[in-house]
Amino acid sequence: MDQLATADLTFTEHRHRLICGDCLTVLPTIDAGSVDVVVTSPPYNLGMTYRDYNDRRKEDEYLDWLTRVAHAVRRVMKAEGSFFLNISGSSSAPWLPFELIVRLRPLFVLQNHIAWIKSIATRDDAVGHYKPVGGRRFLHHNHEHIFHLTLTGDVKLDRLAIGVPFKDKSNIARRGHVRDLRCRGNTWFIPYDTVQSKAAKFHHPSTFPVALPRWCIRLHGHDNAVVVDPFMGTGTTLVAAELEGARGIGIDMDPAYVAIARRRLVEAGHVQHKLSGV
Ligand SMILES: C[S@@+](CC[C@H](N)C(=O)[O-])C[C@H]1O[C@@H](n2cnc3c(N)ncnc32)[C@H](O)[C@@H]1O
Structure with missing residues (x-):
C-alpha cells in the first residue's frame, strides 16, 4: 500500500471524511436528519471476490442485513433527502433486487426507478462492454x-442539471422552454x-463509473x-462529491479500499484545483 495508507482508519481530505468500519456501526454516529444525498452500491450477494467481505450469504440473511442498513440510512437523511440505491440481480438470483425493494417499501417511497444501461444495441450497432454469457x-x-428512494415521494429534483439538448429544436419555442x-x-x-488491467479498476471487483x-x-x-x-x-461517490462541490462521507469495512x-480523492482534488486555476 502507498504512503497514504497509515494506521489511522479515519481520514479527512479537503471537505470529505473517509471512515473505515462497518456501516451499521458508523451510520449511527452521523447526526440524524443531516444528509442530503446517499448514493451507494452494496455488495450484490453474487459471490464477488472482495478482500474481506463474504459475498455469498443466505438470501434471507442478506436481505435482513440490507434492510437494517436501510433503516440506518433513513435515520441520517434530511426530510427532503434522496437515497440512490444501485443494485443488480443475476441469472442465478433474478428476484433479488425486487425482493429487496419490496422489503424497503415500509421505509421509503420509490420516487424514481432508473435503469443504468451499461451497454446497448441500437438497430444494428452495439455500444459498451458485453460481459460474456454462455x-x-x-x-x-x-x-x-x-x-431513487425518498421519505415523502415529493422531493423536487433539478432534472435539467443532467438534461440533454432537444433533438427537434422547434420544441423549445413551441413548448415554452427557456433552455x-x-x-x-x-x-x-x-x-x-x-x-485492460485490474489496477485500472483499483483492484476492486465492482466499482461504478464516476458519472x-x-x-x-x-x-x-x-x-x-x-x-x-x-x-x-x-x-x-466521494470523487463525484469532490467534482460536484459537495461534501462527502464514505464508509468501507476494508482498510485497503479506504x-x-x-488516494483517488487526493488526485481528484488536484484535477479540480488545476481546472479552477487554484
Ligand atoms: C459494490 S462495492 C462498492 C463499490 C463502489 N461503488 C466503488 O465504485 O468503488 C461494496 C463495498 O462494500 C464494502 N462492505 C461490505 N460490507 C460492509 C459493511 N458492513 N460496512 C461497510 N462496508 C462494507 C465492501 O468492502 C465493498 O468495497
Missing part, C-alpha cells in the same frame, strides 16, 4: 437498477471505460450537499 437460456445483462435542454428520463446510458454518482448528486440538486456512501469501496479511496 449457454442459450439467458440474455446478456446490460443494465442495473438505481432505485435547449430536456429531461434525460429514467434510462441512463453510462458505459464503463474499457480497461453515476455525479448524475445522482446533480439531479438532487442542492448546493453544498452532504453526500454519504455507506459502501464506499474505492471512493467513486486507502485507495483516499
Whole structure:
C-alpha cells in the first residue's frame, strides 16, 4: 500500500471524511436528519471476490442485513433527502433486487426507478462492454437498477442539471422552454471505460463509473450537499462529491479500499484545483 495508507482508519481530505468500519456501526454516529444525498452500491450477494467481505450469504440473511442498513440510512437523511440505491440481480438470483425493494417499501417511497444501461444495441450497432454469457437460456445483462428512494415521494429534483439538448429544436419555442435542454428520463446510458488491467479498476471487483454518482448528486440538486456512501469501496461517490462541490462521507469495512479511496480523492482534488486555476 502507498504512503497514504497509515494506521489511522479515519481520514479527512479537503471537505470529505473517509471512515473505515462497518456501516451499521458508523451510520449511527452521523447526526440524524443531516444528509442530503446517499448514493451507494452494496455488495450484490453474487459471490464477488472482495478482500474481506463474504459475498455469498443466505438470501434471507442478506436481505435482513440490507434492510437494517436501510433503516440506518433513513435515520441520517434530511426530510427532503434522496437515497440512490444501485443494485443488480443475476441469472442465478433474478428476484433479488425486487425482493429487496419490496422489503424497503415500509421505509421509503420509490420516487424514481432508473435503469443504468451499461451497454446497448441500437438497430444494428452495439455500444459498451458485453460481459460474456454462455449457454442459450439467458440474455446478456446490460443494465442495473438505481432505485431513487425518498421519505415523502415529493422531493423536487433539478432534472435539467443532467438534461440533454432537444433533438427537434422547434420544441423549445413551441413548448415554452427557456433552455435547449430536456429531461434525460429514467434510462441512463453510462458505459464503463474499457480497461485492460485490474489496477485500472483499483483492484476492486465492482466499482461504478464516476458519472453515476455525479448524475445522482446533480439531479438532487442542492448546493453544498452532504453526500454519504455507506459502501464506499474505492471512493467513486466521494470523487463525484469532490467534482460536484459537495461534501462527502464514505464508509468501507476494508482498510485497503479506504486507502485507495483516499488516494483517488487526493488526485481528484488536484484535477479540480488545476481546472479552477487554484
Ligand atoms: C459494490 S462495492 C462498492 C463499490 C463502489 N461503488 C466503488 O465504485 O468503488 C461494496 C463495498 O462494500 C464494502 N462492505 C461490505 N460490507 C460492509 C459493511 N458492513 N460496512 C461497510 N462496508 C462494507 C465492501 O468492502 C465493498 O468495497
